[in-house]
Amino acid sequence: MSVLELVDVTAGYGEGADILHNVSLKLDPGEIVSIVGPNGAGKSTAMKAIFGLLVMHGGKITMGSHDITGMPPEEVVGKGVGFVPQTDNVFPNLSVEENLEMGAFTYDGPLEGRLKNVYELFPPLLEKRNQAAGTLSGGQRQMVAMGRALMLEPQVLMLDEPTAGLSPKYAQEIFELVIQVNASGTPVLMVEQNARQALAISHRGYVLVDGQNRHEGSGPELIADREVAEMFLGG
Amino acid sequence: MGDLLLFINFYLIPGIVLGSIYALGAIGVSMVFGILRFAHFAHGDMMTLGAFIAFSAIGWLGVGPILALPFAMIGTIVVTLGIDRVFYKPLREKSTIIVVIASFGVALMLRSLIMVVWGVNTETYSSGISMPLVFLDSFRIAERHIWMMAITIAAMLGIHWTLSKTRIGKAMRAVSDSPELSRLAGISTEKVVQATWIIGAGLAAIGGVFIAWDSQIHANAGWDLILPIFAAAILGGIGKAYGAMAGGMVIGIAEEVSSYPWLGDGPLLSPGYKTGIAFAIMVIMLIWRPSGLFRGRVY
Amino acid sequence: MSDQMIGYSSYLITLLTMVAIYGVMGLGLNLNWGVTGLFNVGIAGFFAIGAYTAAILTTEETGKHIGGFDMPFWVGAIAAMITSAILAWFVGKICIRLRSDYLAIATIGIAEILRLILKNEMWATNGARGISNIPKPFESLGGLAGPLAFLALVVGILIVVYVLLEKGQHSPWGRIMRAIRDNELAARASGKNVERLRLEAFIIGSSIMGLGGALSAHYFKFIGLEATEPLLTTFLIWVMMIVGGSGNNRGVLLGALIIWSLWSMSEMVIQAFSLTGEFAVRVPYMRMFIIGLVLNIVLQKYGQGILPERHPGGKDAQPKR
Numbered sequence A: 001m002s003v004l005e006l007v008d009v010t011a012g013y014g015e016g017a018d019i020l021h022n023v024s025l026k027l028d029p030g031e032i033v034s035i036v037g038p039n040g041a042g043k044s045t046a047m048k049a050i051f052g053l054l055v056m057h058g059g060k061i062t063m064g065s066h067d068i069t070g071m072p073p074e075e076v077v078g079k080g081v082g083f084v085p086q087t088d089n090v091f092p093n094l095s096v097e098e099n100l101e102m103g104a105f106t107y108d109g110p111l112e113g114r115l116k117n118v119y120e121l122f123p124p125l126l127e128k129r130n131q132a133a134g135t136l137s138g139g140q141r142q143m144v145a146m147g148r149a150l151m152l153e154p155q156v157l158m159l160d161e162p163t164a165g166l167s168p169k170y171a172q173e174i175f176e177l178v179i180q181v182n183a184s185g186t187p188v189l190m191v192e193q194n195a196r197q198a199l200a201i202s203h204r205g206y207v208l209v210d211g212q213n214r215h216e217g218s219g220p221e222l223i224a225d226r227e228v229a230e231m232f233l234g235g
Numbered sequence B: 001m002g003d004l005l006l007f008i009n010f011y012l013i014p015g016i017v018l019g020s021i022y023a024l025g026a027i028g029v030s031m032v033f034g035i036l037r038f039a040h041f042a043h044g045d046m047m048t049l050g051a052f053i054a055f056s057a058i059g060w061l062g063v064g065p066i067l068a069l070p071f072a073m074i075g076t077i078v079v080t081l082g083i084d085r086v087f088y089k090p091l092r093e094k095s096t097i098i099v100v101i102a103s104f105g106v107a108l109m110l111r112s113l114i115m116v117v118w119g120v121n122t123e124t125y126s127s128g129i130s131m132p133l134v135f136l137d138s139f140r141i142a143e144r145h146i147w148m149m150a151i152t153i154a155a156m157l158g159i160h161w162t163l164s165k166t167r168i169g170k171a172m173r174a175v176s177d178s179p180e181l182s183r184l185a186g187i188s189t190e191k192v193v194q195a196t197w198i199i200g201a202g203l204a205a206i207g208g209v210f211i212a213w214d215s216q217i218h219a220n221a222g223w224d225l226i227l228p229i230f231a232a233a234i235l236g237g238i239g240k241a242y243g244a245m246a247g248g249m250v251i252g253i254a255e256e257v258s259s260y261p262w263l264g265d266g267p268l269l270s271p272g273y274k275t276g277i278a279f280a281i282m283v284i285m286l287i288w289r290p291s292g293l294f295r296g297r298v299y
Numbered sequence C: 001m002s003d004q005m006i007g008y009s010s011y012l013i014t015l016l017t018m019v020a021i022y023g024v025m026g027l028g029l030n031l032n033w034g035v036t037g038l039f040n041v042g043i044a045g046f047f048a049i050g051a052y053t054a055a056i057l058t059t060e061e062t063g064k065h066i067g068g069f070d071m072p073f074w075v076g077a078i079a080a081m082i083t084s085a086i087l088a089w090f091v092g093k094i095c096i097r098l099r100s101d102y103l104a105i106a107t108i109g110i111a112e113i114l115r116l117i118l119k120n121e122m123w124a125t126n127g128a129r130g131i132s133n134i135p136k137p138f139e140s141l142g143g144l145a146g147p148l149a150f151l152a153l154v155v156g157i158l159i160v161v162y163v164l165l166e167k168g169q170h171s172p173w174g175r176i177m178r179a180i181r182d183n184e185l186a187a188r189a190s191g192k193n194v195e196r197l198r199l200e201a202f203i204i205g206s207s208i209m210g211l212g213g214a215l216s217a218h219y220f221k222f223i224g225l226e227a228t229e230p231l232l233t234t235f236l237i238w239v240m241m242i243v244g245g246s247g248n249n250r251g252v253l254l255g256a257l258i259i260w261s262l263w264s265m266s267e268m269v270i271q272a273f274s275l276t277g278e279f280a281v282r283v284p285y286m287r288m289f290i291i292g293l294v295l296n297i298v299l300q301k302y303g304q305g306i307l308p309e310r311h312p313g314g315k316d317a318q319p320k321r
Helices: A043-050 A073-078 A096-103 A112-121 A123-127 A138-150 A168-183 A195-201 A219-224 A226-233 B003-036 B043-061 B065-091 B096-118 B143-165 B167-177 B179-184 B189-214 B221-236 B241-257 B271-288 C003-035 C043-058 C073-095 C100-120 C145-170 C172-182 C184-189 C194-220 C230-244 C249-272 C277-301
Strands: A004-012 A018-027 A032-036 A055-063 A081-084 A156-160 A188-191 A204-209 A212-218 B133-135 B139-141
Touching: A004 A043, A018 A032, A018 A043, A018 A055, A032 A043, A032 A168, A032 A195, A043 A055, A043 A156, A043 A188, A073 A081, A073 B179, A081 A138, A096 A112, A096 A138, A096 B167, A112 A123, A112 A138, A123 A138, A138 A156, A138 A168, A168 A188, A168 A195, A195 A219, A204 A219, A204 A226, A212 A219, A219 A226, B003 B043, B003 B139, B003 B143, B003 B167, B003 B189, B003 B221, B003 B241, B043 B065, B043 B096, B043 B189, B043 B221, B065 B096, B065 B143, B065 B189, B065 C277, B096 B221, B096 C100, B096 C230, B096 C277, B139 B143, B143 B167, B143 B189, B143 B241, B167 B179, B167 B189, B179 B189, B189 B221, B221 B241, B221 B271, B221 C100, B241 B271, B271 C073, B271 C100, C003 C043, C003 C145, C003 C172, C003 C194, C003 C230, C003 C249, C043 C073, C043 C100, C043 C194, C043 C230, C073 C100, C073 C194, C100 C230, C145 C172, C145 C194, C145 C249, C172 C184, C172 C194, C184 C194, C230 C249, C230 C277, C249 C277
Parallel strands: A018 A212, A032 A188, A032 A204, A081 A156, A156 A188
Antiparallel strands: A004 A018, A004 A055, A204 A212, B133 B139
16 A cells, blocks of 8 residues: 555645646655656645645545545644655754754654664764754755654655755755665655656656646656656756 | 942842843743734733732732742733633634734733722732841842842743753744744644743733832733833844843843933933833834844844 | 703714714724734824824913914814824834834834823923813804814814825725735835835824824813823724724724724713722723723624725735735
């Protein structure tokens, strides 16, 4: 069974026109899946739909056997979806460790083990644990943001354009972090602008255009696809 | 008596006491602004409420102001949580400015209830004049002032501990930093809001009791406090608890010290204009640095 | 006419005169908040400066306060608008660019500072004793005719203010104001000088409040500190606007009628119980409670007031605030 699945989702903001039209996609255990596509294709909108931030006009969203269609964000988090938004994804005035602790706010058990796991995954955070997150570099902030989302040991980690605004070198570092997180056993669903790099590390990918599914396939397949390449991979 | 001692005994110490009172109000205002995102204009009336609850506790139980403090705090906290539930929570999803207007309504209601329950006379906790303690022959300080400063320091340490060590305190700072991310992290906003009111109301009650204990209390006192405590919150930086403490202290001391005869024999500023100091400081901050000394938020 | 009839008529004239004066100030507030979204909680300050300006200019010289200059009513009224406009310019310059909460604090502040000045500067204002013997237009007519003529004057001014504001609000200027209130970013993006336009609205609204202060001073023939207390001059007007329907001038006038009637009649009801002792002193303060409660009920249940703002040519009838 898929960890997360969208079936024929049609949705939009409030009274406005729908942005997603019959979008279907799924994430299987152990996978990294990327959603790519040109600007305004509805990539980030799809993530917001999962988080119940859109008005659904059709279709359904499931996690395993649970229907999470239209659930408010807090409950979606409770069902095991860790989400790292594109911007403002750390608490700048809280220390690194406090950021991580806030990720586990709903978890009442001891935090030591989970903190240890995150520090093992992202060693640079250990030495900066008492530093305010707002003072860190872009890459380290992404570590804090992902670490925060991982504190609940989620079933799925969702990343909204984790490399937006970063130089290619930093972007590559982030993608390596994604691989590490995935290797530790968490399936990852991410939306990316850097399509080529993202697909290169993904098991599968979806290409969305104008709010509709256009292509899907394995990462290498999509990179090799002539139409996909012409459309937005820059030739 | 030397000029310096005169200054300390009659200007600086009263200034620190007044500053403590302002700080106790300003911390709540600043935290409510940071976490609930609205200027709470009924905060001064919560302080008045605390002062009058303590007044009743003193009258009925014969306790002193210090033992009356827990009654004032619990009473004010209960009333405040009730106010939030009935008047502010239903407006949570609306624009925060609507809640600001609602808080003016709440201020009127609180003041009116205080007038109906406790009357419109000016009240004091004790009628006798207590002799100040004298140290080193000339340094004099009233016993109640020592108590007030000690309790204020204890309250500040308590706040510091709560915000930096407890899970709910950290969550309060998190919500103040970013409500959206808090929601995505699964932080229960309602719990954080309640904690904010409990702390804000508790401190307001202490501040209110201090006002009455130091001089006197009147049902309208809350209105007069609004300006200095907001000025203190802005001076310190909105959302910054430590900023609000410092801001309250600065404004309280500035108000008292402004009437010291710095130049010539008369007071530098007529005591009738003391309250104007808070306003002047606020205006200067708004022009020069709206984020406050501690770099809080500007909305 | 029987004595009873005269009594009723006189009460009605008093009521309507007060409603009209509050109506003028309500219209000023509506331009600030209802139309432009400026959170002015310092009505008492603009009221006070207007009232004292008019009082000082129109009274005869007394030696108890600065002036008086024995000038005609209309000079005082216009001067009241000018002084309150200058005060508004000063406040607006500082905090019009910040979020509404700051403007609220600053306007409260300026109102309180003004009260301090009025109290402390005895030579200019006669302090807590206030300025009396302010001439009341048409008073020499006597009987019911005098108050009736004064009512006509106030209503006439109210109508002029109303018509001018309606014209302004339906002009391009008014549409821009609403646009700024509902979507400031979009208004900025289209190259509007948002700060300047807001400042204009703030100054005009505040000067109308100053005019209200002048009318009140002439009506009571007296201005003192009590009249500038925020309860009567700030909150009551806010409640009138919210209850009537902020953004809608007619709604505000309806709100003034309803709330002032409620306020003045509740006084009579309380008197009718002829309470005695300490209780008699305290119960009247329940009126404040009722006003606060009405405000909160309207905010929760009828967010738009009795007469909601009309949005010509827009389906999104909910102003985004």
